[in-house]
Amino acid sequence: MTIPQPASKEARPAAGPGRPKDLAKGAAILDAAQRMFLRHGFEGVSMDQIAAAAGVSKLTVYSHFGDKDALFTEAARVWCEQQMPGSLFERAPHLPVRERLMDIARSYFAMICAPEAVAGHRLLCSPQMVEKQLARLSWEAGPQRVQEEFARFLERRIAAGHLEIDDVQRAAGQFFALVKGDLHSRLVFDCDTGEAACPDRAGSHLEAAVDMFLRAYGARQPAA
Template structure:
């Protein structure tokens, strides 16, 4: 009888398990990849170009990341981690809930409104990125990780009796959707520049989003 084709997905190449990797070179590769992807798009950049930009060999790039998709995903994860480090979701229960939400809100709005983020958003909306499922890869490596960390923070506050939320994942996505608001759309559409956003208006917008979230899900002590 003919053998059935395996339904398992192809195994993606991974970095070789040889000697310990040079973390300085890894950081240089990630920084170069982020610049190049934003400047030229995913299709407009080769691994050779990223290696040259980082000042390393192409073999070194493959040794660290395996392939271009893996490098793209790691660059997305690294960008989100730099803009919204784990400390933004500090589990310290002594920090008042509203203060913690404001910290997260400021970090998130600063991240999504940066020129690099706006350029990246536009790139991800191109047909080529959608067809290759790279937009999905970016989402899982970056924004989804941020939402997961925020959801974990919400779970801790629910356990402490400060919040009452039936669907934590939904509440998490609602919080970040509120923060994007009209300003993010205007930036993406080119209707205004980041420098035109008034700091006081930004702070008022973030505070209004936090207060709306707390009215919906907060519990009085």
């Protein structure tokens, strides 16, 4: 996603304490911000431009999100939540653990390989984003939430006897690292976009990642 330029030091109105926000306007602002940040970068977009694209006043943008840094972080959070909603990790004890892991792997891989996500990843790796701590804030608002939801999913499957994991947080991180593999790095570095986009190759990659995870953490069958 394209990112807004750093907020200026000019005085800006604080969000009103008791006034309800217009949800439709907030959604329009986030949609405009996502599109413009991805297209023009953080420094290439002003709050005035985002307001114009959303069809609202700049005052409305500040009232909803406070400043550009907060708008960027919220846009990243909402986009990630839309791609991987909490419902993906809801209880479904009747479904085999491998099937659930494959569903999560497919959704995550599709999310990180989307053109918007690749552009956003490149942007967040820039020195400016790191210095402004926007990379860290975006991680906490998006991917970290996904990893925490997944860790809770793993804990439920451990309790059900489907998995054996000593360090759940570590295993959660390992799962998503396996799902990324080297295909995501190739996309980010523009080395090979074909393999990640090919359903057969991507599918084989994800099946291998899930099978490796289960070989490490699947519940062992008792010895005969």
